[in-house]
Amino acid sequence: MIAGSALYQTAVELNRRAAICIPEDARLAVGQLCQxxxxxxxxxxxxxxxxxxxxxxxxxxxxxxxxxxPRFYAKVGNEAVVEGGMVGLEEAVRRATAEATAAIPIRPNRVHPLSRKDQNNNVGVHAPTVDYSFEPGVNWLELTVVHKGGLFGGDYRMLFPADGVAGLKRFLLDSISEFFRRGMSCQPLVVGVGIGGTKDVCVRLAKEAACLRIVGDRNPDPDIATLEEELLELGNSTGFGVMGLPGDGAILDVHIEIAYTHTGGMPIAIQHFCFAHRRATARIGADNSIEYRGNPCWFTPFYRRESISFQPA
Ligand code: SF4
Known part of the structure; x- marks a missing residue:
């Protein structure tokens, strides 16, 4: 059984790693951009x-x-047994967020949206969030922490099927112009693009694509992978560099995720994940072993499945 204490300790350490140590894939990409x-x-x-x-x-x-x-992503093995169930997990990550806020320390950014009440621990109503996905045939649980802002770099547009890829490219360029010219989303960054689904699913996929795939990762669908490379080249051909300055490019990578959508529409969402690319992942085994991992591997074949029943490759 995965103990609540293992979840708590791992969540505290993930917050520390995310806040302080930018993952290797992002650091290398910034170095290459600099060269x-x-x-x-x-x-x-x-x-x-x-x-x-x-x-x-x-x-x-x-x-x-x-x-x-701070926000959490939990990939839960279908055979995993967690002490206290998912309620226990949510309590562990809330306690860990409060502890990490004081111990690292990280800024207590979370406030009530109207009264601006601040509990000084980054905990509150719907804070931190925990998003779940599941994995068949395994008994571990993977926890990822992302420290992302959310003030700038997020955009949504309802396109129509006839807008096609040309409409998507126009939206990408509009979004970049809006945020890049004032350096508002702190470039260089990774752009996540969600295509399809409903509005909420589209926005969620864009955020996950930006935050939970490593730089250089390509969508397994060859057509989508080609579009990722096209958008990366297009986005880096605008004359914008780092922080709104003139330059040779400010996008480290483009990641696209899709969801089946309404036949009459093509919703698109874009999310920027800034150069403070704060992400950390650990796998907690059924024996409470803890393995810190560089790649969240959030988008598994099961998570992207298209059929009724999942058929492993
Ligand atoms: S680098 Fe990222 S986290 Fe820091 S101020 Fe800019 S957008 Fe916010």
Whole structure:
């Protein structure tokens, strides 16, 4: 059985890792962007970002002063047994969020939306959120922490089937222009694109695509993978560089996820995940072993299944 204490300790440590240590895939991508950048000011800012990554780890302090909003993603094995069930899991991650807020420390950003009441622990109504997915035939549980802001870089548009890929590209360019020209979503960043579903599913998929796939990962559908590469090239051909400065590009990668949708529409959502690319994952085994992992592997074949019954490859 997966113990509540293992969940709690892992969730505290994941918050610490996410806040302080930017994952290797994002760090390498920022370094490669810096090497390619020919505009001196953009290149200087990229160098400062990379130095900031190193200082955060050396001093064990959060990489950005705005530590975003902690949120959790739980991939639960179908055979996993969790002490206290999912109610126990939710209590463990709430206690861990409060503990991590004080111990790391991270900024207590979460407030009541009207009264602005702040409990000073990043806990409150629907805070932190836990999103679930399931995995057949395994008894472990994977927990991922993401510290993402949410003020800027999120966009949604209801397109129609006739708008097609051209409409999607126009929306991407509109969204980039809106946020990049003022440096509002803190480029360089990863762009997640959700296509289809209903509005809420579309927005959720865009966020998961931005936050839960590593830089360089391609969608297993070859047509979608090709579109990811096309959008990456298009997004980096606008003349925008880091933080709204002129430059050779500010997008580290584009990840697309789709969901079957209403025959009359083609909803599109876009989410930016900034250079404070805060994400950390661990797998907790049935024996309470803890393995920290660089890749959240959130989008499994089961999660993307198309048929009624799941047929493993
Ligand atoms: S968008 Fe990212 S880098 Fe910019 S202030 Fe927020 S967390 Fe920090």
């Amino acid at each position: 390619r950048e020919t505009h001196s000011l953009s290149r200087y800012v990229l160098e400062q970002i990379m130095e900031n990554y190193q200082v955060a780890v050396a001093e064990q302090r959060p990489m950005c002063a705005d530590t975003g909003l």
